[in-house]
Amino acid sequence: MSDIIFEVKDVHYSYLGKFPALSGVNMTIRSGEKIAVIGANGTGKSTLLQLLDGLIFPDRGRVTAFGERLLEHSQDNEKAAHRFRQRVGLVFQNADIQLFCPSVLEDIAFGPLQFGVAEDEVNRRILEVAEVLDIQHLLDRVPHQLSIGEKRRVAIASVLAIDPDVYLFDEPTAGLDPLTVRHIIDFIVNANQRGKTIITATHDLHIIGEIADTVYVFGWNKSIVSGGSSESVLNDRSLLETNNLIHMHRHHHDGREHVHPHLPLEPHD
Numbered sequence: 059m060s061d062i063i064f065e066v067k068d069v070h071y072s073y074l075g076k077f078p079a080l081s082g083v084n085m086t087i088r089s090g091e092k093i094a095v096i097g098a099n100g101t102g103k104s105t106l107l108q109l110l111d112g113l114i115f116p117d118r119g120r121v122t123a124f125g126e127r128l129l130e131h132s133q134d135n136e137k138a139a140h141r142f143r144q145r146v147g148l149v150f151q152n153a154d155i156q157l158f159c160p161s162v163l164e165d166i167a168f169g170p171l172q173f174g175v176a177e178d179e180v181n182r183r184i185l186e187v188a189e190v191l192d193i194q195h196l197l198d199r200v201p202h203q204l205s206i207g208e209k210r211r212v213a214i215a216s217v218l219a220i221d222p223d224v225y226l227f228d229e230p231t232a233g234l235d236p237l238t239v240r241h242i243i244d245f246i247v248n249a250n251q252r253g254k255t256i257i258t259a260t261h262d263l264h265i266i267g268e269i270a271d272t273v274y275v276f277g278w279n280k281s282i283v284s285g286g287s288s289e290s291v292l293n294d295r296s297l298l299e300t301n302n303l304i305h306m307h308r309h310h311h312d313g314r315e316h317v318h319p320h321l322p323l324e325p326h327d
């Protein structure tokens with residue numbers, strides 16, 4: 059079907075042929091979907107995003123994007139690779155990997171210039187994305203000197219300036235203060251409302267109700283152990299507990315110890 063963006067079929071991947079990272083993953087992602095991939099550390103979420111972004115390629119199985127198989131040599135075809143890079147943008151968990159120019163402004167301009175966007179249009183986009191991400195005051199700054207939250211917003215702006223159809227976010231809210239988290243969630247929700255397809259890897263259950271309609275849970279077997287609506291996954295305590303996504307809380311009440319699972323959505327003390 060033409061509205062399918064990614065088809066992942068029985069994908070296996072290991073680093074250097076000996077560190078397994080994904081084992082038999084299947085998923086289909088359609089245009090305009092809002093997807094979260096959740097799982098404990100080391101369950102393969104970042105590896106999946108890199109496969110979807112055509113940075114690495116399966117050892118077994120296949121990844122199809124926009125009806126074409128993503129293959130290493132297809133990236134050698136400069137035109138096809140450019141087309142793909144314009145349609146899919148990955149926001150890395152570590153913004154330092156993504157930001158390499160001497161100024162924020164140049165980092166934001168880099169993508170569109172590389173894709174041959176005219177200079178006037180690039181300048182227009184810089185101002186527009188700087189406003190959306192509230193980083194107008196940072197344009198002349200050196201990226202590596204910024205705070206982690208500022209870097210994350212600049213990294214998102216540099217992808218937004220390319221205006222891809224698909225955004226891949228790797229732990230977009232990790233380590234950020236609540237206001238910046240709010241800003242990034244709003245960005246994701248708005249982008250999706252504008253028709254963008256969003257795939258977010260996260261272990262932050264607080265955000266998935268907003269950033270995802272469909273959630274895939276990755277387990278210790280480095281594959282999908284469950285999937286469904288965000289409500290159904292959030293309500294499945296045993297699934298979340300087995301997969302190390304909620305933790306037990308130990309309280310003292312009137313001198314007695316009390317232990318209960320802590321679902322991060324619930325306020326607790």
Ligand SMILES: Nc1ncnc2c1ncn2[C@@H]1O[C@H](COP(=O)(O)OP(=O)(O)O)[C@@H](O)[C@H]1O
Binds near residue numbers: 073078097103
């Ligand atoms: N560059 C790498 N070299 C070797 N092993 C790696 C590398 N990156 C990730 N891995 C391993 O692959 C598995 C999946 O990692 P990753 O995709 O980063 O998981 P997650 O993003 O869910 O934390 C882990 O066991 C991890 O140790």
Ligand SMILES: [Mg+2]
Binds near residue numbers: 104105228
């Ligand atoms: Mg990761």
